[in-house]
Amino acid sequence: MLVWSKNHMELVQFYQLIKKGKMTLVISILVFVLFALAFTFLQPLEFRAQSRMLIIQNSQEGTDPFVASKANEYLGGVLTKIVASNSFLEEVLASGLNINQDYFSNDPHERAKTWQDMIVARSYGDLGVIEISVFHTDKYQAEQVAQAVDLTLKNKSSVFLGTGDKVEVKVIDQPIVSKWPVRPNIVLNMILGPVIGLIFGLFYLYLFSRAAVEIPAAPVAAPSVVSAIEPKIETVSRPQPQHNQEPAQPLPQEAVIPSVEAPKAALAAAPIHKPQNNDFDIDDILNQGNIGNLL
Secondary structure, three states: OHHHHHHHHHHHHHHHHHHHOHHHHHHHHHHHHHHHHHHHHOOOOEEEEEEEEEEEEOOOOOOOHHHHHHHHHHHHHHHHHHHOOHHHHHHHHOOOOOOOHHHOOOOHHHHHHHHHHHEEEEEOHHHOEEEEEEEEOOHHHHHHHHHHHHHHHHHHHHHHHOOHHHEEEEEEEEEEEOOOOOEOOHHHHHHHHHHHHHHHHHHHHHHHOHHHOOOOOOOOOOOOHHHHHOOOOOOOOOOOOOOOOOOOOOOOOOOOOOOOOHHHHHHHHOOOOOOOOOOOOHHHHHHHOOHHHOO
């Protein structure tokens, strides 16, 4: 019950926090949407030409399938690394297809960077399938480069791998060019921009505006001064005697303490006896109280 009450209070406080800082959330979302738009459209939009190739091993009969699958995995990984090399680029440019060579810089470093950014090769493990993706701002050039890559892999794979006629690369999917630009991903960026802006806005409100929103606590009545000072009188009820118990004994009466005036009153009320021979001694004086009583 206490845990549910605490969670409920936190939800109410968080709702009030969002309600109070809704303008901050709107501004945060708009800022990140602008960032996403700038990131998307300030860089060139590129199309993609994608093709697939299959590695075929001309091995002898009776070869272990497990060994063949591991060999396909190894050859696929090697070819994906070879495709991104400068030597492979030179073979692609010399393939005879209509490739705009001015797109590549004469500087070796810039040339290699442009090529590595243009082409992406992926191997499907032990299946022996290689997927080639070529990105270019022009759809026609993307298709031409992809066809040159497939042709080079098909004709020059044995040269790069050093396996002779034991390995063959065959094109199983011709290059297919996308209808719309795929890089950068416009749809994904337009979705991530508002989402990241909302998350950032909530995080900002939680860190910097939480102290400004407090849930008013229920007032607690303070005890009055009179009730705090006034002593409490407790009533103690005497136990009632049960029927099967003996009747309670009467309490002994308190002893009466005689007052100081009692001896004097007793002496005054006592009769005075005069001696017959009028002879008074000390005992008579003490018994009668004073000498005036004797005379």
